[in-house]
Amino acid sequence: MIDAVVLVLREVMEAMLVCCVLLASSHALGARHFWLLAVTACALAGALLYAVNLAEVTTLFDGRGQELVNVLLLVVSSVSLFYYMSRIPVMLLTTSIAVPAAVYIAIILAAAGALIRELAEIFVYVFSYGIAAGRTVPVLSGAAIGAGVGVSTGVFLYYGLLWLGKKRCLQVSVVVMGLISAGLLSQATRFLVQAGLVPGEHVVWDSSWLVAESTLIGELLHALIGYDATPSMEQMSVYLMSLFFVFILLRRVISTQSTYNNAIQQKA
Amino acid sequence: MISIRWFLTLTLIALIVLVSFLSSLRGYRESMSEAEILFDLQLLEHVKLLGLLNPASYLEGNALVLDDNIVLTSAEVELSSQLEVVYQIFDRDGRLVIRSESSPVENMAAFESGYQQAEFNNYQWRALVAQDPRDGHWVMAAQRSDVRYRLAETVTLQAVLPSVLAVPIAGLLIWLIVGVGLRPIQILAAVVRARETSDLRPVELHDVPRELTPLTQSTNELLMRLALAFDREKRFAADAAHELRTPISILKVQLHNILHDLHEKKTAREDHDKSAESLREIGEGIDRLAKLIEQILILNRTSPDQYMQSFSRMDLLVLARDVVSSEFEQILARDQVFSLTGESAIIVGDVTALRSLVQNLLINASKYTPVGGQISLSVTNEQNLVVLRFEDSGPGIPECEYSRVFDRFYRLGGDHHDPSVSGSGLGLAIVKHIAEMHEADIQFSRSASLGGLCVTVSFPLNNVERGK
Numbered sequence: 001m002i003d004a005v006v007l008v009l010r011e012v013m014e015a016m017l018v019c020c021v022l023l024a025s026s027h028a029l030g031a032r033h034f035w036l037l038a039v040t041a042c043a044l045a046g047a048l049l050y051a052v053n054l055a056e057v058t059t060l061f062d063g064r065g066q067e068l069v070n071v072l073l074l075v076v077s078s079v080s081l082f083y084y085m086s087r088i089p090v091m092l093l094t095t096s097i098a099v100p101a102a103v104y105i106a107i108i109l110a111a112a113g114a115l116i117r118e119l120a121e122i123f124v125y126v127f128s129y130g131i132a133a134g135r136t137v138p139v140l141s142g143a144a145i146g147a148g149v150g151v152s153t154g155v156f157l158y159y160g161l162l163w164l165g166k167k168r169c170l171q172v173s174v175v176v177m178g179l180i181s182a183g184l185l186s187q188a189t190r191f192l193v194q195a196g197l198v199p200g201e202h203v204v205w206d207s208s209w210l211v212a213e214s215t216l217i218g219e220l221l222h223a224l225i226g227y228d229a230t231p232s233m234e235q236m237s238v239y240l241m242s243l244f245f246v247f248i249l250l251r252r253v254i255s256t257q258s259t260y261n262n263a264i265q266q267k268a
Numbered sequence: 269m270i271s272i273r274w275f276l277t278l279t280l281i282a283l284i285v286l287v288s289f290l291s292s293l294r295g296y297r298e299s300m301s302e303a304e305i306l307f308d309l310q311l312l313e314h315v316k317l318l319g320l321l322n323p324a325s326y327l328e329g330n331a332l333v334l335d336d337n338i339v340l341t342s343a344e345v346e347l348s349s350q351l352e353v354v355y356q357i358f359d360r361d362g363r364l365v366i367r368s369e370s371s372p373v374e375n376m377a378a379f380e381s382g383y384q385q386a387e388f389n390n391y392q393w394r395a396l397v398a399q400d401p402r403d404g405h406w407v408m409a410a411q412r413s414d415v416r417y418r419l420a421e422t423v424t425l426q427a428v429l430p431s432v433l434a435v436p437i438a439g440l441l442i443w444l445i446v447g448v449g450l451r452p453i454q455i456l457a458a459v460v461r462a463r464e465t466s467d468l469r470p471v472e473l474h475d476v477p478r479e480l481t482p483l484t485q486s487t488n489e490l491l492m493r494l495a496l497a498f499d500r501e502k503r504f505a506a507d508a509a510h511e512l513r514t515p516i517s518i519l520k521v522q523l524h525n526i527l528h529d530l531h532e533k534k535t536a537r538e539d540h541d542k543s544a545e546s547l548r549e550i551g552e553g554i555d556r557l558a559k560l561i562e563q564i565l566i567l568n569r570t571s572p573d574q575y576m577q578s579f580s581r582m583d584l585l586v587l588a589r590d591v592v593s594s595e596f597e598q599i600l601a602r603d604q605v606f607s608l609t610g611e612s613a614i615i616v617g618d619v620t621a622l623r624s625l626v627q628n629l630l631i632n633a634s635k636y637t638p639v640g641g642q643i644s645l646s647v648t649n650e651q652n653l654v655v656l657r658f659e660d661s662g663p664g665i666p667e668c669e670y671s672r673v674f675d676r677f678y679r680l681g682g683d684h685h686d687p688s689v690s691g692s693g694l695g696l697a698i699v700k701h702i703a704e705m706h707e708a709d710i711q712f713s714r715s716a717s718l719g720g721l722c723v724t725v726s727f728p729l730n731n732v733e734r735g736k
Contacts, residue, residue, distance in 0.1 A: 001296065002297070005293065033270075145289045149285065152281075152285045152289075155278050155279060156279065156282060159278075166475070
């Protein structure tokens with residue numbers, strides 16, 4: 001049961017982090033929450049499809065199918081997050097209350113991309129280690145406890161971000177989304193290295209003696225900043241480039257907020 | 269914050285889930301760990317039991333001596349000594365064949381198959397007695413009752429204790445969450461409480477929760493209505509005082525003249541006539557004053573914030589005809605040509621108020637139309653409206669004055685208005701109030717047929733539906 005709790009909690013926490021930051025920041029911009037329904041439907045359908053066809057997907061592209069699908073989902077998610085973040089200063093400047101459809105689509109893609117991978121892992125685990133192994137009750141109980149704890153933490157994270165107030169909420173959201181996006185792109189690069197499409201021979205450092213990826217702190221850091229104990233040079237380059245882009249976006253958000261201090265309040 | 273209800277529901281459910289699941293997990297881990305110890309000790313007892321089968325045991329006084337390193341910690345040694353199961357085997361005649369070290373020499377339980385309570389070595393024991401059906405041997409095993417109970421309790425407590433400890437923590441967190449949830453109400457109350465008595469500006473709060481939006485809106489509407497009412501009352505008092513001052517001054521002068529005459533005790537015929545003239549003027553002045561006060565009262569009663577609506581269905585044409593017949597004397601006195609045309613038009617309204625509206629417009633038309641002029645009144649149904657239209661051949665009102673004539677005590681030409689035309693300046697203000705009360709629209713224009721003023725009052729037909 002404990003294994004199920006830990007695995008499901010890890011996956012749900014990763015998904016909740018992305019969803020809660022998107023929910024809180026879009027609320028601060030005046031967006032409505034109906035997109036959450038679309039994301040839930042897409043993620044559930046996509047994850048089931050992915051989990052059911054995992055064996056076929058793995059054999060695609062000379063056995064590199066799973067890595068490439070993961071790369072696709074990671075890239076879609078991080079690019080959508082970057083697009084959404086780049087629209088935040090623009091939306092702060094406009095006097096219109098309505099959030100553009102393109103922004104809603106970016107939010108849905110970002111959240112669905114993150115959720116599909118995590119949910120598919122949960123489905124595969126629950127079916128293979130629980131139902132198929134005859135341990136349905138302990139595995140499902142553990143999964144329910146893990147999901148409950150993860151979602152509850154997400155609720156507090158969401159209200160915590162709202163509690164910061166609109167200005168700080170947007171700034172913190174951009175920082176967190178930036179770190180998540182950089183981490184997602186770094187993960188995508190790692191999958192490409194695993195698939196043999198990117199060299200990745202030179203490992204920059206090995207910090208597994210300090211924080212192993214399998215520990216609780218390692219998992220948390222992985223979810224929050226895309227921590228990798230043995231990053232390749234290519235991974236580091238992508239990560240640092242993404243962080244540079246995030247830094248520029250954050251500066252734009254802060255300068256827009258200070259210039260048009262009342263814009264958010266008027267939109268509210 | 270989107271909604272207090274959602275905030276409290278989601279956060280409290282999340283809190284309960286977190287607290288109960290985490291305490292269950294903690295209980296699960298602790299219970300599992302306790303169960304592990306129990307299973308280990310069970311294994312140890314099996315080993316001891318099997319050891320009794322070793323012939324060497326007999327040489328050691330029927331007790332198995334184990335190497336110390338099997339039981340690791342001192343707590344386990346203590347537990348092991350307490351958990352120990354003692355054994356006895358008797359032959360069919362009740363002679364002791366073999367026993368474990370801690371068991372008494374006498375049989376520790378009665379020779380009856382099944383579970384029993386026994387007492388020896390100063391403790392209560394739970395014993396199991398069985399007889400071998402082949403040769404009649406009796407096998408007895410016993411365990412201390414208090415140790416069994418304590419072990420069972422330890423396992424159960426490990427599962428229950430985290431939940432017990434979690435309750436006060438959950439209580440404290442719920443108290444904090446409810447405090448955060450109710451904070452917008454406290455802020456609103458503080459903002460309203462901090463207001464000066466004279467400050468009737470709307471309350472401005474950002475990011476108001478859904479539940480408080482209607483309250484904030486209605487508070488602001490109430491403040492707005494109060495501000496308007498205060499403003500109106502202030503202006504009304506000032507205007508009324510100003511308008512009443514002039515006739516009262518005239519009356520005072522006239523009274524002074526009469527007193528002066530009486531004081532002089534003039535008895536001449538002409539002085540009597542003069543006094544009678546003064547008294548007649550005082551009487552007229554009092555009439556005008558009474559009319560003015562009556563108009564002021566009507567105006568006050570028909571103010572939107574004063575009027576108690578008592579609407580009923582009525583035919584506007586019948587009502588207009590009725591008013592015309594009662595006021596026709598004045599029209600005849602001025603030798604004016606009057607025509608009333610139209611069709612039956614049902615509206616919903618207050619009869620007294622509408623009568624006052626028609627009466628005021630009719631008297632105004634007659635008053636401002638020259639002697640021998642023309643006045644026409646029509647009642648028609650137009651699309652979704654019932655239209656009451658007065659037209660006259662008088663001088664009309666300049667377009668720039670259209671919006672101002674509804675002001676209370678406003679007279680065309682100001683202080684230089686035609687002195688031959690009497691009036692309080694309240695008639696059209698009353699008309700406007702009554703029209704607003706009936707959601708009717710009132711428009712001024714130049715009459716195409718008669719050349720004077722055209723007043724059009726349009727009553728919406730949904731007004732009729734409402735009254736059904």
